[in-house]
Amino acid sequence: MKRKAKGLICIAILGSMLAGCGNKEVSTTASDMKSGDVELTYCVNSSNASAGVTHDPAVDYTGSRSLFRGTCETLFVLDDDTKEVKGFLCSDWKQTDDTTWTFTIREGITFTNGNPLDAEACRAALDYIFTNNTRLGTLADVSSMEADGQVLTVHTNKICAILPRILSDSNAIIFDTTASEDYSKGLVGTGPYILDSVDAEGNCELSRNENYWQGMPAASKVHTKADLSADAVTLAMQSGELDWASVSDSDLKLFEGNDDYVISEYNGRRVYYLYVNPNYTFTQDPALREALTYAFNRQEIVDGVYAGHGSTTRSIFTEDSQFYTEEYLQPDFDQNKAKELLTAAGYTDTDGDGFVEKDGEPVKLNITYYDKNGFKTLSEVIQSQLKAIGIDSEITVTDSIADTLMNGEYNLGTYGYNTETLGDCYNYLQPVFGTGATSNFTKFSNENVDRLLDELTVTADEEQRAKIAQEMQQYLYTENDHIYLMHVLNYQVAKKEVRNLTAQFGSDQGDASILWKITKE
Amino acid sequence: MGEKTGRTGKLDRSDKRFLFWSVAVLALLIFSLLAPHLASHDPYEINLSLVTAPPDSEYWMGNDYVGRCIFCRLLHGAARSIFAAVLVVMLSFVIGTLIGTVCGYAGGRIDIIVMRLVDAVQAFPNLIFSISVAAMLGSGLKNCIIAMVITGWTQYARLARTKVLDIKKKTYVRAARVSGMSGLEILLYTILPNSLSPLIVAASMHVGNAILSFSGLSFLGLGSPPPYPEWGTMLNDGRSTFQTAPWTILFPGAAIVLTVMIMGMFGDSLNAKLNPRKDESNEI
Secondary structure (H helix, E strand, O other): OHHHHHHHHHHHHHHHHHHHHHHHHHOOOHHHOOOOOOEEEEEEOOOOHHHOOOOOOOOOOOHHHHHHHOOOEEOEEEOOOOOOEEEOOEEEEEEEEOOEEEEEEOOOOEOOOOOEOOHHHHHHHHHHHHHHOHHHHHHHOEEEEEEEOOEEEEEEOOOOOOHHHHOOOOOOEEOOOOOOOOHHHOOOOOOOEEEEEEOOOOOEEEEEOOOOOOOOOOOOEEEEEEOOOHHHHHHHHHHOOOOEEEOOHHHHHHOOOOOOEEEEEEEEEEEEEEEEOOOOHHHHOHHHHHHHHOOOOHHHHHHHHOOOOEEEOOOOOOOOOOOOOOOOOOOOOOHHHHHHHHHHOOEEOOOOOOOOEEOOEEOEEEEEEOOOOOHHHHHHHHHHHHHHOOOEEEEEEOOOHHHHHHHOOOOEEEEEEEOOOOOOOHHHHHHHHOOOOOOOOOOOOOHHHHHHHHHHHHOOOHHHHHHHHHHHHHHHOOOOOEEEEEEEEEEEEEEOOEEOOOOOOOOOOOOHHHHHHOEEO | OOOOOOOOOOOOHHHHHHHHHHHHHHHHHHHHHHHHHHOOOOOOOOOHHHOOOOOOOOOOOOEOOOOOEHHHHHHHHHHHHHHHHHHHHHHHHHHHHHHHHHHHHHOHHHHHHHHHHHHHHHOOOHHHHHHHHHHHHOOOHHHHHHHHHHHHHHHHHHHHHHHHHHHOOOHHHHHHHHOOOOHHHHHHHHHHHHHHHHHHHHHHHHHHHHHHHHHHHHHOOOOOOOOOOOHHHHHHHHHOOOOOOOHHHHHHHHHHHHHHHHHHHHHHHHHHHHOOOOOHHHOO
């Protein structure tokens, strides 16, 4: 009897412990929350891990972290569907002459520290960003700004027809420059959530901004995780820790057919491609670069590496884009043609090891990748496809791909870039192909391209811009220093309880202005 | 080895254990040398139509994230993973033993300086220190080995020094000195042979740990670059597919566990053989 009693007591204790654990879990789920007690947890990734956990918008794309955490906002946003530019913190705007724009800042908005949002505050924030963030500074090319009450006047060095679009960039955030001197630790903005704390890994705790200008934010607390790996994202979604996330291609099938999750797909206009360095060892040879344009089986890459979640491309732009043209495309996969070109250029396998030599010297290319977007797998497949045409290669990984590519010690570099970030082609074409531009890692320089880029800066008409971009493409592929492989489709998995979330939210062209409405049933 | 004990001439329990695990280790080493020749497919051949394909009669451990044969990669990885660990132990053993023996015998400032260095290295967990060193040197098999040797030699140095300090007071060492042997001769012919047994035991037990540490470094991406197969790298590669294709992580994991277990059991049995519990008061 005593033994039985002890057994029962043990079971009871164990049961109560398990029940305790269960209660703990249940207490945070949406169903038990009172109205207004919703807490959201999601992941805010940075495009460049080497940027660290800083909030400083001068660094790379880190301004977008404050945007998607809900602390800061932008003057303009892009409509998710039409990509039309819409005023947000800015209520009215016009181009008064070729190089002057005036923006009227919406009245009655305050920063979360109580300071009013006026033109001077916007000027100070934008001035800091344009001065310190090279990419955005180059794009906007602002010469001076003046503030008068709620009216901000911006003068540009050249005609800038798409300045409102540029100001919708996720890095062009408005923050109170007087709130602190160290922007790396956090920013004070006008957004629906207020940053309470950040840990050493960049995970943030945020609380509701009760004076938010659009209305009462739906969630009382927001928890954002920083830079989770693809595996960690999947596990966190499965365990219920995250409310939504972009899930890797290989893990998507874990959520398909599961009624607890909703999967949404969108075309992020992101292209995966190779930089082919014309200034380093063997790839200096134009003949080798031309052979490489025939070497890669794009369909095999889309199906095998990205589980069919994308489409092959021989162009910068997706086929449904107004900037796409069939007239100028890169060569299609043709292994025999690649071999022929190599042989004709004197690349032959003289020692019978299966790999070609040039003038007696073994040809070995370096493939550099950064460990995101499946680029490790892509690099291995690229290596295998190079082997098929007799070219030996080695793979190296880098933490900071932009710095590595800029240093120029690579032959092939894997890269992903959104080709229409601002709903426009300029944000891709200028940094990548402009002479001396920030992402021009191959030192591409073509006077026709520079001329057409200048034309883009002064042309407002959408149709005319598309024609210029199409015309430009006849010059972009001549050096064979970029090999376009595929456009990816993006997938977001969300718990079924999540409401008002868009598929693009959190991506580099997603409309962040909807964050205040996102909630859970 | 296989020493017969007692009047019956039968092998005792520890002898049998030692014999069994010695054969197992020997078989493992021979297997890892021959393994690449047993592979039925090219371990580097990518086949994107077989991405994470499950085990079948042709690929009986399945295929990895780019359709490579997991079995063939395991076989090719065996030599790299096991012999890299063995090399680490051998280098650590030789360097550590030499340094420890000299320190113990010479004493004085050299001893103090080297032992403080040993203290400093041992103050950090081995794996963490190895990761730091490997990260500084850059990824690659050679750098991994160097990083592990830099942290590994200290345990042998400390052990050798302790043993030498003990042995150099023994009567037979004094006798050797009186008989006119030089310091080096005493060290080489008298002290070193008598201090080796605990060091050999330590080395045998170190191999398993070294395989684990080496797999850890490979797992973290500090081993050989792709596409070379190392067991730790294979584990890391399987991480992204372990829910949808568990065989990508299961077999490399099992290979590491099995090998470490065999090495550990061999170390234990060698320890039991060389250091049987006995009253050492009668030792000369």
